[in-house]
Amino acid sequence: MQRVAVIGNPGAGKTTFSRKLAAKTKLPVIHMDFYYHQTDQDYGNNPENWDAKVEELINQDAWIMDGNYNIHVGNRLKRADSIFYFDFPSRRSLHGVIKRRIHYRNKLREEMPNDWEEKVQFSFLVYVLRYRRKHRKRTLQALSDYPEKTVVIFTNRRQADEYLAKFP
Numbered sequence: 593m594q595r596v597a598v599i600g601n602p603g604a605g606k607t608t609f610s611r612k613l614a615a616k617t618k619l620p621v622i623h624m625d626f627y628y629h630q631t632d633q634d635y636g637n638n639p640e641n642w643d644a645k646v647e648e649l650i651n652q653d654a655w656i657m658d659g660n661y662n663i664h665v666g667n668r669l670k671r672a673d674s675i676f677y678f679d680f681p682s683r684r685s686l687h688g689v690i691k692r693r694i695h696y697r698n699k700l701r702e703e704m705p706n707d708w709e710e711k712v713q714f715s716f717l718v719y720v721l722r723y724r725r726k727h728r729k730r731t732l733q734a735l736s737d738y739p740e741k742t743v744v745i746f747t748n749r750r751q752a753d754e755y756l757a758k759f760p
Contacts, residue, residue, distance in 0.1 A: 593617060593619070593673060593674050593742070594619070594653065594654045594673055595653075595654060595655055595657075595671055595672045595673050595674070596610075596613065596617075596619065596655065596656040596657065596672060596673070596674045596675070596676065597657055597665075597668045597669055597671075597672035597674070597675045597676070598610050598613075598656060598657065598658040598659075598675075598676045598678070599658075599659075599660060599665060599668075599675070599676070599677055599678070599731065600660075600676075600677050600678025600679060600680065600731075600746075601678055601679070601680045601682070601684075601685035601720070601723050601724060602660065602685055602688075602689055602716075602719070602720050602723060603680075603684075603685040603686060603687070603688030603689035603690075603691075603692065603720060604678035604680040604684070604685050604688055604746075604749075605678060605688060605749055605752060606658045606659070606676075606678055607623060607625075607658050607703055609658075609676065609678070609752050609756070610623070610656045610658040612756050613656055613676075613756065613759070614656050616756070616759050616760075617656070619654050619655060619656050620652075620654065620655055620656070621655070621656045621657075621658065621703075622649050622652075622655045622656070622657045622658070623658055623659065623703035624646075624649075624657065624658065624659025624660070624661055625659055625703060626703050627645055627649070628642065628659075628661065633645070643664070646661070646664045646667070646668075647667070650664075650667055650668055650671050651671075657672075665731070665734065666734060669734055669735070669737075669738060669741075670738075672741065673741060673742065674741065674742040674743075674744075675735060675738070675741055675742070675743045675744070676744050676745075676746065676752075677731060677735060677743065677744070677745045677746070678746050678752070679724070679728065679731075679732075679745050679746065679747050680724070680746075680747065680748065680749075681724070682720065682721050682722075682723065682724050682725070684748070685720050685723065685724070686717065686720050686721060689712060689716070689717070689720050690712070693711070693712045
């Protein structure tokens with residue numbers, strides 16, 4: 593296990609899982625949100641720069657990369673040797689997003705840039721609610737394209753916790 597992609601519903605616990613897996617594997621964690629939300633880079637308005645940054649991150653020798661950014665998921669899956677897919681029900685993910693917003697109110701998440709302000713916009717909540725319906729089929733198809741890779745699908749947090757508890 594050298595390059596690990598952690599993908600799935602927002603609010604499902606990808607970042608927490610990535611941190612815990614990194615503690616066990618000693619692999620560096622790349623939080624895609626950290627890079628994407630750097631205001632000085634303005635990646636949201638500079639897709640070519642974002643594409644180049646993602647390629648730079650993917651081409652490192654070892655990583656646990658957590659985040660969605662579905663336009664780049666294919667490249668990450670190709671380069672990863674292990675893939676963890678958080679396939680949670682939308683209501684569970686929505687709960688996770690709201691819980692995170694409350695927990696980090698007026699605090700900085702360690703995986704976010706220093707100028708990040710935790711907020712939840714209505715459009716993001718709609719995205720979370722529609723995420724599984726919109727991306728699940730395509731994600732499962734993409735995962736099936738890599739039978740040589742280790743693919744683990746979690747449908748709830750208990751499964752992820754049990755996996756980590758059994759991990760050497």
